[in-house]
């Protein structure tokens with residue numbers, strides 16, 4: 771079993787918990803509150819902007835030209851492509867996307883999550899530490915989307931396109947991320963592998979908290 775297979779297996783209970791939490795259940799029922807979606811979009815717009823910049827930090831850590839080209843494509847995807855999924859949510863809210871995100875701020879869980887990724891990008895030379903903190907982004911969303919589609923027919927659901935967006939398109943990205951991490955894991959110490967594992971699982975928990983934060987419209991009490 772590859773190292774990333776182990777990580778993904780260990781993440782299963784967290785992903786199941788996210789699936790049963792109120793945010794995803796509200797998506798499945800198609801009746802999630804518009805305030806929850808608004809809060810999510812405000813937070814996620816800022817989050818994706820930083821996520822794109824972190825890809826640029828990864829480029830500095832890699833030498834292979836094909837790897838660099840792939841990361842450039844991912845930057846484009848995060849900045850331009852993923853907005854498609856956000857538009858589906860804005861339509862659900864019934865407001866213009868630009869005006870929804872205008873009042874965006876770093877709320878507690880999104881703030882903690884992005885700092886977790888940045889910490890690893892600046893602390894460690896090898897890209898694998900950062901990649902393990904980033905990989906739950908595509909992985910958790912893909913797993914949730916597949917699970918939703920497996921259990922529910924979303925015909926007529928206003929958020930169907932959001933789910934469909936993440937049910938496809940993640941395989942190639944996951945392939946790259948897994949390949950980089952597995953190559954590093956083959957030769958590194960047990961101590962480093964423990965950090966990689968922890969980074970991956972903590973980010974899965976961050977994903978859960980991000981949804982919960984949106985559902986409850988959490989803000990900083992300052």
Ligand SMILES: Cc1ncc(C[n+]2csc(CCO)c2C)c(N)n1
Pocket residue numbers: 814817818821844847848852906907908909911943977980
């Ligand atoms: C909190 C949060 N986590 C994950 C995603 C989904 N996502 C973000 S970046 C990326 C991969 C792009 O290379 C994916 C799938 C999101 N939108 N918001």
